[in-house]
Every structure is written in structure tokens, then in C-alpha cells.
Amino acid sequence: MKLSATLRKIAALFARDFTIARSYRAAFVLEAFEALFGVASFYYLSRFVESPELSRALPQQGTYFAFALVGFAFFDYLNVALNAFDQNLQEARENGTLESLLVTQTSLPVILTGSALYPFAVLALRTVVYLGWGIAWFGFPVRQANWIGAALVLAVSVLAFAGLGVLSASYTLLFKRGNPAKWIFIGGSMLVSGVMYPLSVLPRGLQLLARLLPVTYSLEGMRAALLGHATTIQLLPQLAALAIFAVVLLPLSFVVFAWALRRTKITGTLTHF
Amino acid sequence: MRQSAISVESLEKFFPPARAGWAALAQPFARPTVCALSGISFEIGHGEAIALIGANGAGKSTLLRILTTLLLPTSGRARIAGFDLVREPAAVRRQLGFHTGSDASFYARMSARENLLFFGALNNLSPAECRRRVNELAELLRLEAWLDRQVRTLSTGLVHRLGLARALLHKPAVLLLDEPTRSLDPVAAAEFRRFLKADILLRGGTTLLFSSHSISEVEQLAGRLLLLDAGRLIAFDAPARVRESTGAASLEEAMEILVRRATEAAA
Numbered sequence: 317m318k319l320s321a322t323l324r325k326i327a328a329l330f331a332r333d334f335t336i337a338r339s340y341r342a343a344f345v346l347e348a349f350e351a352l353f354g355v356a357s358f359y360y361l362s363r364f365v366e367s368p369e370l371s372r373a374l375p376q377q378g379t380y381f382a383f384a385l386v387g388f389a390f391f392d393y394l395n396v397a398l399n400a401f402d403q404n405l406q407e408a409r410e411n412g413t414l415e416s417l418l419v420t421q422t423s424l425p426v427i428l429t430g431s432a433l434y435p436f437a438v439l440a441l442r443t444v445v446y447l448g449w450g451i452a453w454f455g456f457p458v459r460q461a462n463w464i465g466a467a468l469v470l471a472v473s474v475l476a477f478a479g480l481g482v483l484s485a486s487y488t489l490l491f492k493r494g495n496p497a498k499w500i501f502i503g504g505s506m507l508v509s510g511v512m513y514p515l516s517v518l519p520r521g522l523q524l525l526a527r528l529l530p531v532t533y534s535l536e537g538m539r540a541a542l543l544g545h546a547t548t549i550q551l552l553p554q555l556a557a558l559a560i561f562a563v564v565l566l567p568l569s570f571v572v573f574a575w576a577l578r579r580t581k582i583t584g585t586l587t588h589f
Numbered sequence: 590m591r592q593s594a595i596s597v598e599s600l601e602k603f604f605p606p607a608r609a610g611w612a613a614l615a616q617p618f619a620r621p622t623v624c625a626l627s628g629i630s631f632e633i634g635h636g637e638a639i640a641l642i643g644a645n646g647a648g649k650s651t652l653l654r655i656l657t658t659l660l661l662p663t664s665g666r667a668r669i670a671g672f673d674l675v676r677e678p679a680a681v682r683r684q685l686g687f688h689t690g691s692d693a694s695f696y697a698r699m700s701a702r703e704n705l706l707f708f709g710a711l712n713n714l715s716p717a718e719c720r721r722r723v724n725e726l727a728e729l730l731r732l733e734a735w736l737d738r739q740v741r742t743l744s745t746g747l748v749h750r751l752g753l754a755r756a757l758l759h760k761p762a763v764l765l766l767d768e769p770t771r772s773l774d775p776v777a778a779a780e781f782r783r784f785l786k787a788d789i790l791l792r793g794g795t796t797l798l799f800s801s802h803s804i805s806e807v808e809q810l811a812g813r814l815l816l817l818d819a820g821r822l823i824a825f826d827a828p829a830r831v832r833e834s835t836g837a838a839s840l841e842e843a844m845e846i847l848v849r850r851a852t853e854a855a856a
Contacts, residue, residue: 321713328710332696332703339698339739412693416755419657419687420711421679427711490617579617581661584604584625584651 325422329430330437337434348445355449358384375514375536376544382456383539387511389446390538393470394505394531396439397432397477398498401485404431414587424577425570428485436474460545469537469551472558476530479565486569486576492585505531530561592671594763594796595633595656600665602626602651602820621663625651626820629665633798635762638790640811640828641800642844647817649800653767656798657687670762683713686756686795690767692748697741701732701751704740705758712759719758726754729788746777753784757795764789766799770806782809804840816847823851 337343362381374383405428408414417427450456480501487495508515508522509532515523526532537554540546580586605619626648633639641649654660656667658678666673672680695704702723709719727733730750735743743751749769756764769785770778786809789795801807807814808828816824816831824831824847828840837843 324716325711328707332699332707335703336696336698411697412689412691413696415657415659415687415689416694416708417711418659419682419685420708421682421713421759422711423679491614576617578661581659582621582663583617583619584654584660585616586659 322426325426326430326433329427330433333431333434337438347442351442351445352449354388355385355446355454358388359450359454373514373516376539378457378543379455381450381454382543383514384512385446385450385456386539386542387535389443390470390473390535391506391509391511391531392439392442393436393473393534394477394480395502396435397474397481398484398502399481400432400435401428401478401481402488402495402498404428405485405488409587418586425573428482428573432478432481458542461543462541462546462548462551465541465546465548465551466538468548468555469534469541469558472555472562473530473534473537476534476558476561476565479562479569480530482569482573483565486573489573489576489580489586505529508532510535530558530565533557533561593632593668594635594637594670595631595798596668597632597656598630598666600626600629600652600655600667601663602648602655602660603663624820626655626662626817629817629820629822631815631822631825633796635796636790636794638797638810638812639799640807640814641798641817642802642807642814643817644848646819648820649817650767651820652817653687653765653798653800657685657765658682683759684762686759686761686764688749688752688756688764688766688769690749690752690769690771690800692745692752692772694752695740695748695755698739700737700739701743701747702727702736704751705736705755708755709758714759722758722760723754726757730754730784744777745772746774746781749773749777749781750784753781753789757789761795763796763798766797768800768802770801770803778803778806782806786810808840816844818848818851819855821851821855823847 359381362379362384366380370380371377374380376383405414408417418424447456451458484495484498487497508518508526509529510526515526515532518526533554537551537558540554541551602625603621604623604625605616605621606623608616608619629652641652643649651660655662655674656669658674658681661675668674669681670684672684674681699707705723706719709722710716714722723736727736730753732747732750732754735747740748740751753769756766770781773781785797790797790810797810799810811828813825813827814831815822826834831847832840832843835843835846837846
């Protein structure tokens with residue numbers, strides 16, 4: 317009963333975000349074309365830099381286009397995770413709905429979880445559009461891709477990233493805006509986790525740093541599943557690393573969030589922005 | 590013995606001093622030293638209508654936000670329908686309906702109906718029950734013609750009625766309203782008061798605690814009033830008795846006398 321009630325609430329939060337997004341109809345269509353421009357840019361950049369040496373240097377020894385497209389498409393999951401939770405909180409504060417939400421019979425963690433669902437669903441759709449354009453027009457190689465393995469890597473990645481997102485929301489709850497840790501984390505991950513180039517080109521120290529970031533394992537797993545035709549068993553090291561991040565980060569983030577929420581109820585700054 | 594609808598014992602609330610610039614980074618960890626409420630005690634019975642009055646900064650909104658679990662008290666205890674605010678916040682929220690008095694607490698690009706169904710779902714109403722309650726309340730508050738319009742197209746008066754409908758969706762035992770007629774024109778405010786009196790108080794038997802700056806609203810709706818001054822409770826009685834006890838000609842004058850006496854006693 318309790319689980320079904322929670323699922324109904326999460327569905328209501330998703331429906332809310334969908335209803336609001338639907339009221340801006342043109343945005344849907346424009347995003348699909350934006351994705352096309354992004355894919356085309358990678359393709360022509362790839363044609364410019366492509367060489368047999370570069371191809372050999374890539375982990376799956378494929379095209380730079382495929383390598384970069386997977387990197388950008390899946391790095392977005394980290395971006396969305398780090399922004400979805402605190403943006404939602406910020407918006408509720410600014411549009412005056414936060415107090416009305418918090419006096420309902422729904423806990424803030426459920427509100428946050430339900431509110432993050434829509435941005436992730438839109439991102440999943442955007443990923444499909446990205447890959448779709450890539451496959452249809454630019455020869456993105458998917459013939460022997462391990463889709464089940466890729467879905468598993470994605471699911472565990474989202475859980476690990478969500479922990480980071482809830483930690484970021486805790487910061488926003490306490491300090492309102494301007495989360496420097498978030499931007500350092502996104503910038504640092506972009507630099508060292510292998511979004512645009514393989515880890516092997518980095519100095520040893522940065523390669524070690526990359527091993528402390530979940531997105532590194534996420535991109536490695538994705539590329540191995542989609543481009544390297546790795547079996548699900550071969551993906552186990554990446555899946556295990558991501559699962560460890562998720563198991564540590566998710567409970568920790570909810571404990572920190574509960575503490576931050578209590579502090580704002582003491583200081584009276586819950587609805588300040 | 591029957592529980593009180595609202596029971597408050599020696600409630601105190603202190604906030605940390607407001608900080609700006611780099612010092613604001615320490616605000617969440619600062620010690621609360623600024624007194625907002627001090628030694629507040631009162632009991633409200635089931636079905637009573639109580640007005641919470643006082644000057645700006647007297648502590649009305651702080652008290653309401655503690656009662657809605659949006660703030661934690663520094664010390665003291667408060668119960669709603671027998672449930673402790675600090676230890677049983679979820680049970681308290683089941684008993685409560687709250688309208689913030691703001692005309693911007695809805696999703697502007699969703700229709701009135703979509704907003705009500707959404708908040709109903711968050712208040713544990715099943716979809717069928719929620720649809721039935723939305724139709725009932727729309728009829729009661731004369732919102733039927735507006736239910737399928739986006740909230741951004743509704744007048745302030747209609748948004749306040751929608752706020753009241755939202756607060757009543759799950760049939761709460763206690764209704765808390767924070768200056769519900771604050772941004773309404775006199776005609777809309779009078780109409781809103783008529784709804785409250787005829788349809789909520791007389792028909793439903795709901796306990797009502799509302800803050801207000803309007804003396805006529807207090808006299809029209811409240812059986813008793815709670816007068817706060819600088820975080821202290823200085824009167825808790827029927828409006829007529831407050832007037833008589835001070836020998837004042839009006840409730841406004843009685844409030845002035847009581848606040849003056851409290852200030853002199855504190856000095």
C-alpha cells in the first residue's frame with residue numbers, strides 16, 4: 317500500500333513536469349534539431365582529425381566520431397543529475413510552490429526523486445535522438461552493440477550520479493545558490509574522465525584522479541558495450557565500480573540532505589532564495 | 590477526555606541573526622539568538638475559529654509555520670489533533686490544511702484542475718477520490734467555470750479560492766490560513782470571508798486558525814483571538830471580551846491599549 321502510494325506520487329510529479337513542458341510545444345521540436353546540429357558537428361570534426369594513428373589510440377579502435385558522440389551523449393547524464401535536484405528545489409522556492417509541497421503528506425526525498433524523473437526521461441529521449449541521427453546519417457556503428465549491457469551501465473550510472481545530485485541539492489538547501497563544488501566537479505570530470513579523448517593521453521596523476529570519478533567508469537562501460545561489443549560479463553568491472561559509488565553515495569546523500577533540511581527548519585531559511 | 594485541536598505549551602522560537610556577504614556562508618551553522626516567539630501557550634478546541642493578530646514581525650507567520658511543520662521550534666511543545674509537531678510531523682500534516690495566502694503558490698501553466706489533482710495525489714487521495722473531491726470543492730467554492738483554465742489566467746480572488754480548495758482537498762481537521770485576504774480587493778475579500786463562514790465553519794466543523802490584519806475580518810469570523818506582540822502572547826479571548834476588558838470603544842483601540850501595556854511591562 318505504502319509503495320503503491322509512493323509510486324502514485326512519483327507518477328504525479330512526473331505528470332506535472334510533463335504537463336508544464338507540453339505547454340511549451342515548440343521546445344520539443346527545436347531540441348531534436350539541436351541534437352542534429354550537435355551530431356553533425358562531431359561528425360565533421362571527426363573527419364577533420366581522423367587518421368589511422370588516432371583510430372589506433374582509441375580504446376575500441378573505431379572512429380573518433382563514435383568515440384566523441386558516446387562521450388558527449390552520456391556525459392550529459394552527470395550534468396542532468398547534478399542539476400535536476402537542486403534546480404527543482406530552486407524553482408519551487410522561486411515560484412512559491414515549495415511551502416505548498418512541503419505541507420502535503422509527501423516527504424521531500426520523494427518530491428526530489430519524482431521531480432528528477434522527468435529530466436532523466438527527457439535526457440534518455442535526447443540520447444536516442446542523438447544516436448538516431450548518428451546511425452541514420454553519419455554511420456554510427458551499432459551492428460554488434462550490447463544494448464542490454466549499455467542499459468545496465470546507464471541504470472547504475474544514474475543511481476551513482478543521483479547520489480551526487482542529492483548532495484548538490486543539500487548544498488543549495490543550505491546556501492541557496494552558486495554551488496561551486498558542482499561546477500568544479502563537472503569541469504574536473506570533463507577534463508579527466510575521457511569525454512573527448514582517451515584517458516591514456518593524460519598524465520599519470522590525472523589518470524589516477526579519473527579513477528575516483530564515477531563518470532569515468534560510466535563512459536568506459538558505455539563505449540565498451542556500444543562500440544567494443546563487450547559482453548555483459550566483460551562489463552562487470554565498470555558495473556561493480558559504479559555500484560560501489562551508488563551504494564556509498566545514495567544513502568550518504570540522503571543523510572546529508574535530511575540534516576540540511578533540519579538545519580533550514582531551525583534557521584528559518586527553507587523558503588529563502 | 591477529547592484532545593484539543595491545537596495545543597501549544599511554552600513554545601519558543603529563536604532564529605540566527607541575519608548575515609550578509611561571506612558571513613552568510615556560516616548562517617546555516619549560526620546559533621539562534623534572535624527571539625521570534627517566547628513562552629507561547631494556548632489551547633484551541635475542535636470547530637473553533639481563532640484569529641491570529643498582531644503587528645508586522647509580531648510572530649504570526651512564524652507560529653503558523655511551526656504549526657505546519659515548516660519550522661522547528663527551539664523549545665516547548667505543540668500538538669495538532671494530539672500529534673506532536675516535532676516527533677510526528679507526517680501525522681500532523683495528515684490533519685492539516687494550509688493556505689499560505691500567497692497568490693503564487695500554484696503551477697501557473699497547469700490548469701486549476703491539474704493543480705488540484707496533483708496536490709490531491711501528494712495528499713494520498715486515490716485518483717477517483719481526488720476527482721470527486723475536486724468536483725465537490727469546485728461546486729462549493731464556485732470554481733467550476735474556471736477549473737480547466739491555466740492558473741496564470743485566473744484573477745487573484747480565484748487563485749485564493751483555489752488555495753482554499755487545495756487546503757480542503759483531504760478533509761483536514763485543522764485549517765491554517767496565513768492572511769488569506771491579504772491581496773484581495775474589498776469585494777473579493779468579503780466574498781472569501783462569506784465562503785469561510787458559511788461553507789467551511791458552519792457546515793464542516795473544521796477548526797480554523799487564520800492570521801489577519803483586518804479587524805472586521807476578525808470580528809466577522811473569529812470566536813476568539815490570539816494577540817501577539819514582539820513574539821509574546823498578550824491576549825487570548827473573544828473579541829468582545831478583549832474590548833470590554835480594556836474599556837476600549839473598538840477592537841483596534843483595545844489592541845493598542847494591550848500592546849502599550851505589554852511594552853511598558855516589558856520595559
